[in-house]
Amino acid sequence: xxxxxxxxxxxxxxxxxxxxxxxxxxxxxxxxxxxxxxxxxxxxxxxxxxxxxxxxxxxxxxxxxxxxxxxxxxxxxxxxxxxxxxxxxxxxxxxxxxxxxxxxxxxxxxxxxxxxxxxxxxxxxxxxxxxxxxxxxxxxxxxxxxxxxxxxxxxxxxxxxxxxxxxxxxxxxxxxxxxxxxxxxxxxxxxxxxxxxxxxxxxxxxxxxxxxxxxxxxxxxxxxxxxxxxxxxxxxxxxxxxxxxxxxxx
Amino acid sequence: xxxxxxxxxxxxxxxxxxxxxxxxxxxxxxxxxxxxxxxxxxxxxxxxxxxxxxxxxxxxxxxxxxxxxxxxxxxxxxxxxxxxxxxxxxxxxxxxxxxxxxxxxxxxxxxxxxxxxxxxxxxxxxxxxxxxxxxxxxxxxxxxxxxxxxxxxxxxxxxxxxxxxxxxxxxxxxxxxxxxxxxxxxxxxxxxxxxxxxxxxxxxxxxxxxxxxxxxxxxxxxxxxxxxxxxxxxxxxxxxxxxxxxxxxx
Numbered sequence: 167x168x169x170x171x172x173x174x175x176x177x178x179x180x181x182x183x184x185x186x187x188x189x190x191x192x193x194x195x196x197x198x199x200x201x202x203x204x205x206x207x208x209x210x211x212x213x214x215x216x217x218x219x220x221x222x223x224x225x226x227x228x229x230x231x232x233x234x235x236x237x238x239x240x241x242x243x244x245x246x247x248x249x250x251x252x253x254x255x256x257x258x259x260x261x262x263x264x265x266x267x268x269x270x271x272x273x274x275x276x277x278x279x280x281x282x283x284x285x286x287x288x289x290x291x292x293x294x295x296x297x298x299x300x301x302x303x304x305x306x307x308x309x310x311x312x313x314x315x316x317x318x319x320x321x322x323x324x325x326x327x328x329x330x331x332x333x334x335x336x337x338x339x340x341x342x343x344x345x346x347x348x349x350x351x352x353x354x355x356x357x358x359x360x361x362x363x364x365x366x367x368x369x370x371x372x373x374x375x376x377x378x379x380x381x382x383x384x385x386x387x388x389x390x391x392x393x394x395x396x397x398x399x400x401x402x403x404x405x406x407x408x409x410x411x412x413x414x415x416x
Numbered sequence: 417x418x419x420x421x422x423x424x425x426x427x428x429x430x431x432x433x434x435x436x437x438x439x440x441x442x443x444x445x446x447x448x449x450x451x452x453x454x455x456x457x458x459x460x461x462x463x464x465x466x467x468x469x470x471x472x473x474x475x476x477x478x479x480x481x482x483x484x485x486x487x488x489x490x491x492x493x494x495x496x497x498x499x500x501x502x503x504x505x506x507x508x509x510x511x512x513x514x515x516x517x518x519x520x521x522x523x524x525x526x527x528x529x530x531x532x533x534x535x536x537x538x539x540x541x542x543x544x545x546x547x548x549x550x551x552x553x554x555x556x557x558x559x560x561x562x563x564x565x566x567x568x569x570x571x572x573x574x575x576x577x578x579x580x581x582x583x584x585x586x587x588x589x590x591x592x593x594x595x596x597x598x599x600x601x602x603x604x605x606x607x608x609x610x611x612x613x614x615x616x617x618x619x620x621x622x623x624x625x626x627x628x629x630x631x632x633x634x635x636x637x638x639x640x641x642x643x644x645x646x647x648x649x650x651x652x653x654x655x656x657x658x659x660x661x662x663x664x665x666x
Binding site: 182183184185186187188189190191192194195196197198199202207208209210211212213214215216220242243244245246247280282283284285287319321322340342351352353355356358359362369370371372373374375376386388 | 432433434437439441442444445446447448457459460463464466470492495496497530532534535537569590592601602603605606608612619620621624625626638
C-alpha cells in the first residue's frame with residue numbers, strides 16, 4: 167500500500183469533564199487500538215470543552231486533514247449535550263428530529279409521557295447524516311461526511327464502533343514487536359538510532375519505565391512489513407545483548 | 417476575578433505511543449487536576465505524533481491562545497526524542513547544549529565515557545529557555561515563553577510540575593459538588609437545564625454511568641463561587657428527590 171493510500175483518523179473528545187480532570191479519558195486509547203487493528207492510523211487526538219465554537223473549529227480542522235474523524239461525547243439528553251448542533255454548524259447544514267431516531271427512542275418508553283422534550287433531543291440529527299445504531303443504547307450516534315459522532319460513555323462508544331467498523335476503508339495492518347530490557351536507554355540510544363537508519367520504513371520507539379522492581383526500557387519496532395519488523399526486533403535484541411543486558415519480548 | 421483575568425492552559429502530548437494505543441495517556445488527567453488546584457483552567461488538550469511539523473503547528477496554535485502550554489514527551493536521549501528541536505523551531509530560536517544542563521547530566525556519570533553523544537542530546541535546550549529541574553531525574557525540562565516542556569514518564573513529569581508550580585500565575589479556584597442518583601438522566605434533564613439557567617455563572621454537567629450494580633448519573637456543579645455551587649447542588653438534590661430518587665454526594 168503506497169503512502170497516498172494510507173487511511174488516517176483523528177479523535178475529537180468533547181467534554182468539560184475530561185478537561186477538569188474529573189474523568190480520565192479512555193476512549194482515545196480504545197479507538198487507537200480498534201482502528202490499528204483495521205490498518206487505520208490515528209494521527210491526532212484533541213479534547214475540547216462543551217463550547218460550540220470550540221467544537222466547530224476543531225472538527226473543521228480535523229475533518230479537512232484526515233480520512234476519518236471520530237468524536238466522543240455530548241450526544242445525551244441534557245443541556246450540556248451540544249455536539250449534534252455543533253456538527254451541523256461545522257457542516258453548514260440544518261438539524262431537526264430524525265424520524266427513525268425518534269421512533270427508535272419512542273419505542274423505549276412504555277409511557278409516551280416519559281419520552282419528554284429533553285429525551286427527544288437525542289433524535290436531533292444534522293441533515294444528510296446517517297444514524298449509527300448500537301447494541302448498548304437506543305440513542306443513536308450519526309455519520310456525516312467523514313465524521314462519526316459517538317457517545318462518550320465507553321460501553322456505548324464501543325458498541326457504536328462495532329456498528330461503524332464494517333463501513334470503514336481499511337489499510338495495511340501495522341505490525342509491532344517490543345523488546346524489553348533492564349538497561350538505561352542512554353546506553354543503547356546510538357545503536358537504536360543506527361537501527362532506525364537501517365529501517366527507514368519502520369518507526370523505532372524507545373519508552374523508558376520506572377517501577378518498584380527497577381527501571382528499564384521497552385524498544386518498539388512498528389511498521390507494515392511484518393518481516394522487517396521482526397528483523398529490526400532481532401537487531402534490537404543483539405544491541406541489548408552487546409551492552410550486557412538480557413532482552414525479553416513483551 | 418473577572419473573565420479577562422482567567423488563567424488558561426493547554427496540554428500538548430507528544431508521542432507516537434499514545435496515538436498507536438500502546439500507552440494510555442494519564443498525564444493530561446494529572447495536569448488537569450494539578451492546574452485546577454491552582455485555579456488554572458485547562459481548556460484544550462492535543463496529542464500529536466513524533467513529527468516535527470506536527471509538533472510545531474500544534475504548539476504555535478496553542479501558545480497563541482492560552483496563558484500556558486504544557487508539553488509532555490520527547491525529551492529523552494533517543495532519536496525519536498525531537499521535542500526540543502521542534503520547540504526551538506516553533507519559537508524561531510536556535511538550539512544548542514546548555515552549559516548547566518550539560519553539567520547536571522555529566523555529574524550523573526562516574527565514567528565520563530558513559531556520558532555519550534546521545535545522552536548529551538538531553539542537554540540541548542532552545543536559546544532563551546530556562547531549565548525546569550526536578551527531583552526525579554537529572555535530565556531537565558525547560559521553559560520558554562509561555563511553554564513548559566516536560567518529560568513523558570509520569571513520575572518525572574509530576575516532579576517537573578512541582579518545580580514549575582511556584583512560577584505560575586494562579587486564578588480563583590473552581591469549586592465543584594457532585595450529586596449521584598440512580599435515575600435516568602432523561603428524567604431530570606429539563607429540571608437540570610432550568611438549574612443551569614438559574615446559575616449562568618456555573619457549569620452544570622450530567623454524566624451517566626453504567627456499572628455492574630446498575631446505572632445512574634452524576635450531576636456536577638462547578639464554578640468559582642463556592643456558595644453558589646453549594647446552592648445549585650442543593651437544587652439538584654431537590655430535583656432528584658422530586659423524581660423519586662435518593663441523591664448522594666460523592
